[in-house]
Amino acid sequence: MKGKTVSESRVILTQLMGPSQANTMGNVHGGMIMKLCDEAGGMAAVKFARRTSVTVTVDSMSFYSPVHIGNLVTVKAEVTWAGRTSMETRVVVTAENVLTGEVTHTNTAYFVYVALDENGRATSVPALICETEEERTRCERAAQRQAARLEQRRREKS
Numbered sequence: 001m002k003g004k005t006v007s008e009s010r011v012i013l014t015q016l017m018g019p020s021q022a023n024t025m026g027n028v029h030g031g032m033i034m035k036l037c038d039e040a041g042g043m044a045a046v047k048f049a050r051r052t053s054v055t056v057t058v059d060s061m062s063f064y065s066p067v068h069i070g071n072l073v074t075v076k077a078e079v080t081w082a083g084r085t086s087m088e089t090r091v092v093v094t095a096e097n098v099l100t101g102e103v104t105h106t107n108t109a110y111f112v113y114v115a116l117d118e119n120g121r122a123t124s125v126p127a128l129i130c131e132t133e134e135e136r137t138r139c140e141r142a143a144q145r146q147a148a149r150l151e152q153r154r155r156e157k158s
């Protein structure tokens with residue numbers, strides 16, 4: 001199978017945060033941001049594999065600052081590592097105050113997806129082609145994270 005570049009997987013989702021997304025504090029609900037992250041990461045995986053892809057795990061997610069109602073949220077996602085059937089995606093969220101132009105980095109998260117064939121079975125994905133030093137570094141770190149996840153899965157199952 002022909003390899004694919006990181007840039008071929010890139011996705012950018014932008015959404016205006018309205019009152020229906022508010023939590024009891026009047027800020028945007030964390031679960032709303034998590035859903036957007038999963039959607040963007042999932043789309044990056046689908047674009048990369050050109051296959052239906054399901055979320056198999058997500059690393060812990062920390063929010064560095066609140067997202068306010070009226071902010072324009074941008075979620076950028078790309079594949080950082082590809083195994084045989086699994087892919088890690090890096091998802092970066094920023095919130096823009098459209099009146100001042102101030103952009104805040106809200107969180108970065110890592111999701112792992114598995115590509116499925118027509119019968120719902122895990123199926124192979126293209127090899128990841130890293131074109132820049134930054135992409136290569138991210139891929140090396142992703143491989144380490146994936147090894148740690150599999151070790152944790154092994155411990156949980158034993």
Ligand SMILES: CC(C)(COP(=O)(O)OP(=O)(O)OC[C@H]1O[C@@H](n2cnc3c(N)ncnc32)[C@H](O)[C@@H]1OP(=O)(O)O)[C@@H](O)C(=O)NCCC(=O)NCCS
Nearest residue numbers: 054055056057082083084085086112114121122149150153
């Ligand atoms: C994803 C799924 C199809 C994989 O099933 P499977 O064939 O039994 O799984 P395998 O153990 O062969 O793993 C498939 C791949 O996922 C990876 N994987 C599995 N569990 C993982 C975990 N906890 N963390 C990271 N990677 C994991 C494996 O390493 C393997 O990757 P590789 O092929 O690149 O080496 C199955 O677990 C499933 O359907 N899960 C539910 C998915 C879902 O419903 N998600 C939420 C809604 S989208």
